[in-house]
Amino acid sequence: MGLSKTDLTEKFLRTYSKPFTAKEMKKVMNALGISASVEDAEELLYSNPNVLELEGGVFLTRSGAFTGEIFSIVPTAAEAGQGVFVPGDRCMPFVESDRITSTLRFYVNGKKVPSRTGVFDSDDAIDMFMLYGEEYAPQYIAADPANAGLDMVEREFELPNSVRLTGLDLEYLSRKHGYRKGDRILCCVSDWDAGKINMMILHSDETKFDKGEVGEKRLEWFSLLEKKFLESFEAKGPLGSIEEQLVNVFFENRGSLCVPYCGSTEELLLRHSKKIAFQQYGVETRIWKKGEDVPAFGTWNNTLIDSNQELKSSGSFAEYALESVPDFAYDQLVLNFLYEKKSGLISYVSDFICRGDFLLDDDAQKRLAMKLKERYSILKKEYNWFADQILGAVRKRALELYGNIAALVRKIDFSGDSVLNFPSQEVVVLAQLHSHALRMIETVASDPSAEESAEALLLSIDGMEWNFEDISGILEDALAKEKRSQFKVIKGIGSADKFGSRGVKSPR
Numbered sequence: 231m232g233l234s235k236t237d238l239t240e241k242f243l244r245t246y247s248k249p250f251t252a253k254e255m256k257k258v259m260n261a262l263g264i265s266a267s268v269e270d271a272e273e274l275l276y277s278n279p280n281v282l283e284l285e286g287g288v289f290l291t292r293s294g295a296f297t298g299e300i301f302s303i304v305p306t307a308a309e310a311g312q313g314v315f316v317p318g319d320r321c322m323p324f325v326e327s328d329r330i331t332s333t334l335r336f337y338v339n340g341k342k343v344p345s346r347t348g349v350f351d352s353d354d355a356i357d358m359f360m361l362y363g364e365e366y367a368p369q370y371i372a373a374d375p376a377n378a379g380l381d382m383v384e385r386e387f388e389l390p391n392s393v394r395l396t397g398l399d400l401e402y403l404s405r406k407h408g409y410r411k412g413d414r415i416l417c418c419v420s421d422w423d424a425g426k427i428n429m430m431i432l433h434s435d436e437t438k439f440d441k442g443e444v445g446e447k448r449l450e451w452f453s454l455l456e457k458k459f460l461e462s463f464e465a466k467g468p469l470g471s472i473e474e475q476l477v478n479v480f481f482e483n484r485g486s487l488c489v490p491y492c493g494s495t496e497e498l499l500l501r502h503s504k505k506i507a508f509q510q511y512g513v514e515t516r517i518w519k520k521g522e523d524v525p526a527f528g529t530w531n532n533t534l535i536d537s538n539q540e541l542k543s544s545g546s547f548a549e550y551a552l553e554s555v556p557d558f559a560y561d562q563l564v565l566n567f568l569y570e571k572k573s574g575l576i577s578y579v580s581d582f583i584c585r586g587d588f589l590l591d592d593d594a595q596k597r598l599a600m601k602l603k604e605r606y607s608i609l610k611k612e613y614n615w616f617a618d619q620i621l622g623a624v625r626k627r628a629l630e631l632y633g634n635i636a637a638l639v640r641k642i643d644f645s646g647d648s649v650l651n652f653p654s655q656e657v658v659v660l661a662q663l664h665s666h667a668l669r670m671i672e673t674v675a676s677d678p679s680a681e682e683s684a685e686a687l688l689l690s691i692d693g694m695e696w697n698f699e700d701i702s703g704i705l706e707d708a709l710a711k712e713k714r715s716q717f718k719v720i721k722g723i724g725s726a727d728k729f730g731s732r733g734v735k736s737p738r
Contacts, residue, residue, distance in 0.1 A: 235262050243280055244423040247294035251287055280326070282481065293422035295481050296324045299488040302432070303415045304497065305400065306358075310411040312348030316397035318358030318370075320496055321427065323476040324419050327362075332374045332396035334425045336417075338407055343429070346399035347376045352389040360508060361472050361495065363515040371395065383685045407431050416490065447491045452502040455495070458483050459506050459517060467530035468516040475517055512658035513697055526654035547644050548594040551583050552601075554640065558675045559632070559668065564606050566629055568613045569622035575602055582629070585637040624687045625674050631695055632667040638702060639664050641709055652708045656701040663694055670694075 242258055255271040266274075275281050280292045301324055305315045317331040325334060336343045350358075352371075359367035368389050372382045376394035403409035412434040420426045458479050469475050476495065480487055499507060499517070509518040518524045563579050572578050576599050580590050590598065615622075639660060642652055649657060670687060674680050680687070 235264050238262050239264065239274075241423075243278055243291055245293055246291050247297060249284060249288045249290050249294070251289065255289070279328075282477070292326070292477075295477075295484075297419050297422050299324060299480075299484050300416065300418050300490060300492060301488065302492050302494055303417065304412070304494065305415070306354070307411070308350060308354045309348070309397070310400060312350065313399065313401045314346045314348035314395070314397040315400050315403075315415070316348070316350075316355075316358050316395045318395075319361035320358075320494060321417070321419075322361050322495075323473055323480055324417075325425060325427070326422065327473050329425055330373050330375075331370070332376070334427060336398055336427050336429050337420070338403070338429055338431075344399045344402050345396055346401075347394050347396050349392050349394055352391055352393055355389070355393050355395060358395070360515075361476065363472055364508070365514055383689055386689060403431065408433065410434070444491045448493050449502075451487070451489070451491060452493050452498050454483075455479070455487060455493070455498050456503050456505055458487070460519070463518060464528075465530060467528050468511055468518065468524045472515060472517055512655065512662045514662055523655065524658075526658045527650055546591075546594075547588050547640070548590050550644055551588070551640055552590075552594060552598060554636065555583060556668065559629075559671055560601060561605055561609065562625055562629060562671050562675055564602065564609050565613065565618070566622070566625050568610065569615065569618055569626065571615075575606055582633050585633065587637060587641065620681050620684050621674055624680070624684050624691070625671070627688065627691050628667060628670045628674060631691055631698065632664075632671060634702075635660065635664050635667055635698060638705060638709075642705065651712055653704055656704050656708075659697060659701050660705060663698055666690075666694060 239259060239262060252268050252272040252275060255275060256266055256268050259266040259271060259274075275289050276283070282290045282292065282295055284290055301321070303315075303317075303320045309315050317334050317336075319331075321331065321334065325331075332345070355371050356364065356367045359370045362370050368382065368387055371377065371389060371393055372380050374394065374396050376396045380390070380393070382389075400409055409431050410433065414432040414434065415429050416432050417427050417429045420428045459475070462475060462479050462482075466475075466478055469478065493502075503520070505520055506517055507520040508515055509520075509522065509524050511518070511524040516524050560579070563582060564575070567575055567578050576595065579602060580595065580598060584590065642649060642657070642660075670690065673683075673687065677683075
């Protein structure tokens with residue numbers, strides 16, 4: 231059976247190695263039989279995690295960015311003791327981030343290195359996946375086929391004291407290629423789409439690789455990587471994930487970082503850097519200045535703050551609220567309406583969005599009705615209430631949580647004079663929860679395995695609800711304080727007119 235048009239498009243974005251424009255992407259899509267405009271192509275490229283945006287409207291796939299680039303890894307003492315080298319996070323950002331690392335294939339002189347499984351202390355295992363973020367490391371560990379019998383939902387996402395991990399057979403590398411404890415493995419990706427990596431052993435006792443001029447160059451390399459991280463912090467901020475931070479630093483500086491005498495990010499963070507480290511950022515982890523809180527705002531997002539101010543001055547709260555809900559979430563609202571056997575779709579969705587904070591005017595009601603009418607007629611024909619009992623329960627809770635989070639986001643975005651006036655770490659957590667809740671709804675909408683993961687999804691919702699409860703009161707108090715500050719005492723007029731409005735665009 232051949233690949234679908236969508237699969238062929240995705241294959242292009244996983245394998246094409248040269249820079250291209252949205253106009254050229256449109257031609258590719260059209261040639262595959264997909265009706266698409268330049269704007270459609272741009273939307274696809276901006277939303278695809280395997281595509282990088284360069285300057286001047288040019289794009290490059292992750293495959294084109296990192297295939298053939300050099301990086302290195304030194305197996306730990308725990309790995310050497312087990313005779314197993316676990317790739318973990320140490321091929322990041324050169325390989326696909328969503329790939330289970332046990333499926334990566336390594337080759338020496340064209341021959342595939344056999345795999346082997348080892349048993350590791352859970353703390354050591356988490357260290358091997360820290361670049362995914364400590365909060366996500368257990369999920370990557372549990373995804374290793376060697377842990378197929380590990381029920382993370384039953385354990386409430388807590389790892390046991392020890393876990394099994396699949397890696398490369400170091401005894402094979404010792405027999406065939408003279409590997410010894412302390413040796414460095416030099417790597418480069420040969421096929422990004424297939425997860426193929428070429429490697430060679432750099433023996434630690436060979437002067438040309440470990441001492442003298444090359445040793446000094448490697449120390450200079452660590453200093454350079456640290457410097458480039460610090461420059462990235464100033465220009466780009468914490469970005470969306472540690473992976474994005476790594477992509478930014480290594481891609482922008484691949485000419486000076488992807489060299490034969492390179493070290494690794496892991497070594498920099500654990501042994502060499504006195505200036506950067508893993509730092510907590512809301513409910514996530516980032517690489518940042520050691521001992522400093524990761525700031526929510528800086529030069530990197532001033533434009534976003536300014537655009538928020540423009541939005542508040544040019545549009546109504548109702549318009550903002552309607553536009554802030556993505557189309558796939560509207561579809562899930564329709565399905566939840568059918569699941570709960572409600573009546574009055576427009577009223578139901580309007581109440582969900584408004585949350586008692588404002589009312590939709592006639593024009594907004596008409597736009598909402600037009601948006602929902604066609605989707606309702608399509609979804610209703612295909613909907614099976616009996617088959618929706620598992621995912622329906624997940625969808626209902628995910629939408630309720632998203633609705634509460636989105637309502638608070640809108641109030642802060644639209645009602646506050648500036649988001650800078652709110653507690654920064656709580657704002658960070660709120661933004662992260664908003665993103666996570668939307669991702670959860672998107673998973674329910676489009677992931678074929680969502681029903682199998684229903685218990686895990688519900689457990690994740692529990693955690694997000696607890697996090698939201700922790701911050702919502704603090705932000706609501708700050709919001710009330712912000713609203714009070716938008717009124718001032720007017721001297722010289724009667725007490726009945728004591729307070730004057732300062733043009734507040736409050737939802738109430």
